[in-house]
Amino acid sequence: VMQAKYRLLGNDGVLSYEADTAHLADVAGLAKLKSWLSKRKNVFLSAEPPKGLDAPKGMLLLGVQGAGKSLAAKAVAGAWSVPLLRLDFATLYNKYYGETERNLREALKTAESMSPCVLWVDEIEKGLATDQEGGAGPSKRILGTLLTWMSERQSRVFIVATANDIEMLPPELMRKGRFDEIFFVDLPDALVRQEIFSIHLRQRSRDPERFDLPALAEASDGFSGAEIEQAVVSALYSAHAMNVTLDSSHILDELQLTSPLSVVMAEKVAALRAWASQRTVPAN
Numbered sequence: 001v002m003q004a005k006y007r008l009l010g011n012d013g014v015l016s017y018e019a020d021t022a023h024l025a026d027v028a029g030l031a032k033l034k035s036w037l038s039k040r041k042n043v044f045l046s047a048e049p050p051k052g053l054d055a056p057k058g059m060l061l062l063g064v065q066g067a068g069k070s071l072a073a074k075a076v077a078g079a080w081s082v083p084l085l086r087l088d089f090a091t092l093y094n095k096y097y098g099e100t101e102r103n104l105r106e107a108l109k110t111a112e113s114m115s116p117c118v119l120w121v122d123e124i125e126k127g128l129a130t131d132q133e134g135g136a137g138p139s140k141r142i143l144g145t146l147l148t149w150m151s152e153r154q155s156r157v158f159i160v161a162t163a164n165d166i167e168m169l170p171p172e173l174m175r176k177g178r179f180d181e182i183f184f185v186d187l188p189d190a191l192v193r194q195e196i197f198s199i200h201l202r203q204r205s206r207d208p209e210r211f212d213l214p215a216l217a218e219a220s221d222g223f224s225g226a227e228i229e230q231a232v233v234s235a236l237y238s239a240h241a242m243n244v245t246l247d248s249s250h251i252l253d254e255l256q257l258t259s260p261l262s263v264v265m266a267e268k269v270a271a272l273r274a275w276a277s278q279r280t281v282p283a284n
Contacts, residue, residue, distance in 0.1 A: 076158065086122065
């Protein structure tokens, strides 16, 4: 029904309907984020919030690439059983003056027509990067349009913005009150890595009990969730090529062949963690 409703509203490419949402059970770790969302679910879904409570407006997820920010955004819509709309900044820009802002206003109007819903803005920093042409550039005008909508909207549109590079985020967006909360999604710890292995093995019809999960978690120290998933996928290909059953040794071999992003870009990851330690709430 929601897909049909979205098609009736018109699809100009700026806003897309994401039918493939996730559930919080599909997301390993992020205990504090899950608790925060569960406390706000009933209030958001209520047509009239309880007296004294405002409807949740949104959150910003900062973190290391591949740590699960996008999956968490999908899980919000799945957990709350509302449609997920994705705003694509790449298709937002237009060479004609004023058209870019009009595209954004139309996209936000469409999102309000679909309320209650979750509006996912992936890698928001790329769409709001500092203009080379000064204060009159399109990014500044888009930022102004977006901030005005975030402050004045009355509809139940919960915005989930994800970002990898905090240096590119404009300070106006980070000011307290723009988002209900800013969470930092860090690399998973040992227990969460075990859970990630278990999830991806189960999704591929493998029994996690047959694998040495503590050993896999220890060998994957510094790996993101996406990198762990790819290690499992590569191990499956290797086992298939050798015509043998997948076991822990195949995954361990793939982990040893991989240099995680936390090693390749160690300085950048360390700087991101240092910045977030005093300014954000840990998601896990």
